[in-house]
Amino acid sequence: MHQSGLRPRPAPNERAAKATLRLRLRSQKRVRIMLNRDTGLFNLLSIRAQDFRNPDGPDFPLDQTRCTALTARQFREGSVMFRQNDPAEFLFEIISGSVRYSIMTLEGRRQILRFAGPGDIVGLTNEATYRYSAEVVRSCAIRRYRTDRIEMALERDVELKRRVFNSMNRESDMLRNHISLLGKRRSATKVAILLLEMEQSETTSCGRFTFPASRTEIANFICMSPETLCRKLGEFRLSKLIKMRSAQEVLILHREGLERIAANG
Amino acid sequence: MHQSGLRPRPAPNERAAKATLRLRLRSQKRVRIMLNRDTGLFNLLSIRAQDFRNPDGPDFPLDQTRCTALTARQFREGSVMFRQNDPAEFLFEIISGSVRYSIMTLEGRRQILRFAGPGDIVGLTNEATYRYSAEVVRSCAIRRYRTDRIEMALERDVELKRRVFNSMNRESDMLRNHISLLGKRRSATKVAILLLEMEQSETTSCGRFTFPASRTEIANFICMSPETLCRKLGEFRLSKLIKMRSAQEVLILHREGLERIAANG
DNA sequence: CGTCTATTTGACGGGCATCAATTCTGGTGG
DNA sequence: CCACCAGAATTGATGCCCGTCAAATAGACG
Missing domain, CATH: 2.60.120.10 (Jelly Rolls)
Known part of the structure; x- marks a missing residue:
């Protein structure tokens, strides 16, 4: 943010x-x-x-x-x-x-x-x-x-x-x-990479960032349906990889976990 | 290797x-x-x-x-x-x-x-x-x-x-x-676009071109499995959209057909 | 002709898109 | 302050496309 x-x-x-x-x-x-x-x-x-x-x-x-x-x-x-x-x-x-x-x-x-x-x-x-x-x-x-x-x-x-x-x-x-990123087969991989990239592009990279757009647009950006994006974010939240204050604000809790998913699926 | x-x-x-x-x-x-x-x-x-x-x-x-x-x-x-x-x-x-x-x-x-x-x-x-x-x-x-x-x-x-x-x-x-191209959901669309683009990038664009690489590599390029690429090319051949002298040489027979697929799926 | 690789075809299962329904959120006005 | 609404986000259910594994064929090269 x-x-x-x-x-x-x-x-x-x-x-x-x-x-x-x-x-x-x-x-x-x-x-x-x-x-x-x-x-x-x-x-x-x-x-x-x-x-x-x-x-x-x-x-x-x-x-x-x-x-x-x-x-x-x-x-x-x-x-x-x-x-x-x-x-x-x-x-x-x-x-x-x-x-x-x-x-x-x-x-x-x-x-x-x-x-x-x-x-x-x-x-x-x-x-x-x-x-x-x-x-x-x-x-x-x-x-x-x-x-x-x-x-x-x-x-x-x-x-x-x-x-x-x-x-x-x-x-x-x-x-x-x-x-x-788009070459990835599994959508979980795509989302994980997206999260890591967005966090890195933030000037103050302390594990927090804000999506610059709505779910639909982010989904469009990484070429998947908004529903799937939603579900994957939900899964990540359940497995304590991330936390969300609102629909746009993301806090990365467990970077290594995301990196593992990004690196393999 | x-x-x-x-x-x-x-x-x-x-x-x-x-x-x-x-x-x-x-x-x-x-x-x-x-x-x-x-x-x-x-x-x-x-x-x-x-x-x-x-x-x-x-x-x-x-x-x-x-x-x-x-x-x-x-x-x-x-x-x-x-x-x-x-x-x-x-x-x-x-x-x-x-x-x-x-x-x-x-x-x-x-x-x-x-x-x-x-x-x-x-x-x-x-x-x-x-x-x-x-x-x-x-x-x-x-x-x-x-x-x-x-x-x-x-x-x-x-x-x-x-x-x-x-x-x-x-x-x-x-x-x-x-x-x-990678954003396309259907692989037929991807392949159709690929064919049209490769043909256009050929200097002498008279509907013929040669794949610059093997199936596997082309498939990698457009992010799909070689098998699917193969199948789609097969389908296109059957529906008389293209013709192939060898595995690499493509002749476009029915450009409008490809364009229709490229534009919609 | 024989071997090796690339390409093609077959069969199958899972993951994702799609459609539909529900919940959440922010804004507005009574 | 609450009711109301519209749009976004989430969750559910289902079908099918495509990736995967496996086998067969074609092509290249000596």
């Missing part, structure tokens, strides 16, 4: 952002370090264009392209960022919140591909249109880039380029992992 | 590579066109470093970094390019042949992720080690880049950068598609 206060501040407050910047700059004098961090998404927020110099590359000021990217936008829960086959005009960088990727299958069912969070970059594609849909699950702060300017931006912003690159790799990693 | 002859040919034959080059240059005089094509992977093979100019970018001669990439290596059938968790020292660009990606699951089964072909770039990762194994299915010509030099190479070679970027996107696309 990403604590209370789920939604980010409604209007990106310029002054507040600057304050944060100053703070960061004061607390860490070496700007170079902030820029090199892969997940350090806030770094650019507090630096005015004319003050910024890229420590890793040639020394040019922020250009127009870069400035457009600085405006962080809000997406509220349930809103659709884009749909599959929409023209791919923007690239989105998630700062906070979480997003669901899905595609339409040939027979018209929706298949959920993954849940993305802070640091993920949404909407990358070779094609002129998006290859999947993205919907907001928990209200998001998102930075937006115009696709037609992204090449230029990438040329100049080494750090952004690195983030994009990393995000693409992470995306592939997650998809590969998910394929591995 | 990873067959014998695991390692690639000890010394890549320089003369053979050059011969290939000359041939291609004679048949296609317009080098510029070859360089602009995304999949035009043969272009660099036949050009000596000092003759090469990049038509899309600043006009600098090939540097040391680039020259290392020019040597195309041969991998013979069955050889292992790298294994999951090996240190990620190289990046491979497939020029011809085909490669199988796989990962080891928690219980020690191998899960085949995809079959890659010309134009695909193998071994990209954020991490210090490879996230999956790559094995040669059909003998490959492969260009190799040192990971620790790749950043420099990408800086300078716009065309290579584009190929890497496109390859990553294609990778994600394929994985997403595959997740969609």
